[in-house]
Amino acid sequence: MSLAQGSDRVLTPGQQRVLELEDGDSFLLQTMPIDEDGSVLPRWRYRRASQIAARLTSWARERHVLVAYRMIDKNTARIWRLGTI
Secondary structure (H helix, E strand, O other), X not given: OOEOOOOOOEOOHHHHHHHHOXXXXXXXXXXXXXXXXXXXXXXXXXXXXXXXXXXXXXXXXHOOEEEEEEEEEOOEXXXXXXXXX
């Protein structure tokens, strides 16, 4: 597990992936409405890919990493690392 710089907080898989990417690389972010016990969650109980991608973009910007995303559908987004700022 990776720790965020300067804190005891564990990085999310998306945050870890952004830090692993080289400039110009991308990954596919997909949301899956499945609970920890394997049951499917109602649509209103999980975040859409656009919400996760927007938060990831903001998080990266705070760490001087420029990230862009493009929505493929409401549950899928392509995330690109563009460089550092």
